Amino acid sequence: KKLQVAVCGLGRYANLVREGLAASQYCQLAGIVTGSPTKASQWKAEYHIPEKNIYSYQTFDTILANKSIDLVYITLPNGLHKEYTLRAAKAGKHVIVEKPMALTEQDCQEMIAACQRAGVQLAVGYRLHYEPHHIELKRLGQEKVFGQVRLIEASLGYRLADIDPKDWHLNKALAGGGPLMNLGVYCVQSSRYVLGEEPVAVTAQFGPVTLPHLFTEVEESITWQLYFPSGAVCTSTATSTCNIDRFFASADSGSFELSPGLSYGPFRGKSSQGAFNFPVINQQAAQLDGIAYYLLANKPLPAHISGEEGRKDLRVLEGIYTAAKSGQKVSLR
Numbered sequence: 061k062k063l064q065v066a067v068c069g070l071g072r073y074a075n076l077v078r079e080g081l082a083a084s085q086y087c088q089l090a091g092i093v094t095g096s097p098t099k100a101s102q103w104k105a106e107y108h109i110p111e112k113n114i115y116s117y118q119t120f121d122t123i124l125a126n127k128s129i130d131l132v133y134i135t136l137p138n139g140l141h142k143e144y145t146l147r148a149a150k151a152g153k154h155v156i157v158e159k160p161m162a163l164t165e166q167d168c169q170e171m172i173a174a175c176q177r178a179g180v181q182l183a184v185g186y187r188l189h190y191e192p193h194h195i196e197l198k199r200l201g202q203e204k205v206f207g208q209v210r211l212i213e214a215s216l217g218y219r220l221a222d223i224d225p226k227d228w229h230l231n232k233a234l235a236g237g238g239p240l241m242n243l244g245v246y247c248v249q250s251s252r253y254v255l256g257e258e259p260v261a262v263t264a265q266f267g268p269v270t271l272p273h274l275f276t277e278v279e280e281s282i283t284w285q286l287y288f289p290s291g292a293v294c295t296s297t298a299t300s301t302c303n304i305d306r307f308f309a310s311a312d313s314g315s316f317e318l319s320p321g322l323s324y325g326p327f328r329g330k331s332s333q334g335a336f337n338f339p340v341i342n343q344q345a346a347q348l349d350g351i352a353y354y355l356l357a358n359k360p361l362p363a364h365i366s367g368e369e370g371r372k373d374l375r376v377l378e379g380i381y382t383a384a385k386s387g388q389k390v391s392l393r
């Protein structure tokens with residue numbers, strides 16, 4: 061049996077999830093949730109979705125009665141992740157929610173508790189955990205192949221000069237923040253999984269506003285420093301001012317890096333031992349199969365992909381905003 065997946069919110073990323081579902085071994089696109097009748101009929105015709113598995117945001121809760129859907133994959137704007145996770149859990153469906161998991165750590169806690177109460181599992185769409193270059197970064201860092209990692213630089217940015225001023229990414233209520241929420245989560249994640257540690261303190265600075273007609277509600281760019289118990293420091297920028305996409309780690313007897321490093325790739329990387337040579341994979345398919353393996357076997361999801369992992373990231377993201385607003389070093393203990 062394949063895991064029967066309904067995709068909720070048919071925007072840009074939903075299309076990559078759909079391609080991932082088509083390429084996956086253990087999952088199948090079974091249903092959709094959309095506010096657009098046009099998209100509903102397009103997806104129905106092109107991907108052979110039965111009418112009974114098509115929901116609007118208003119009829120979504122009736123998915124409870126639909127035994128042919130096992131999991132809801134939420135690809136809505138960040139500010140809607142919590143509401144739809146709670147509704148999916150109440151309907152008895154497993155959930156994959158896109159990153160960032162929610163707008164606050166408190167929201168993540170409520171989502172985790174709701175899924176526990178409902179007896180369903182909750183995963184965050186962290187595709188890089190299944191990507192070979194990133195699995196190698198994790199190994200090099202956590203197994204201390206070059207000794208203790210001392211310094212990480214991990215940054216991600218896209219120049220958004222041409223974005224529609226009405227896009228939800230610029231709206232505080234729907235995005236939760238600017239590039240920190242949408243891109244910075246990858247920088248925070250990579251430093252946490254390469255070190256295998258949780259940061260204990262943070263300092264942060266907002267960058268200049270160069271696109272003032274767009275960035276009225278959320279930050280245009282932000283730079284921060286995470287301090288880890290081992291003494292390692294990670295410095296990062298998430299920005300909508302310019303393009304940047306790289307990861308670099310320096311350890312006692314060597315270094316390793318990826319550039320492109322935190323986007324969709326294709327990734328290029330090397331360590332002090334030479335160039336990486338890993339295949340390009342469908343990241344969404346690998347992630348979906350990695351999650352489905354546990355759900356189909358009725359086993360608990362591994363920690364690195366669970367809601368708990370999303371909660372840990374939101375804790376750090378909130379700390380970064382507090383530090384940038386106050387200009388103070390903020391303790392995360």
Ligand code: NAD
Nearest residue numbers: 069070071072073074135136137138158159160185228242
């Ligand atoms: P998008 O704008 O392309 O799609 C959002 C969808 O939500 C649209 O179909 C829109 O119609 C629908 N929607 C429903 N209610 C809405 C409302 N009130 N306001 C605005 N849109 C509404 O966005 P996207 O880029 O697909 O991002 C969706 C989610 O996926 C975000 O949480 C984002 O962070 C995440 N994402 C993840 C990755 C990844 O690599 N894992 C990449 C891109 C986006």
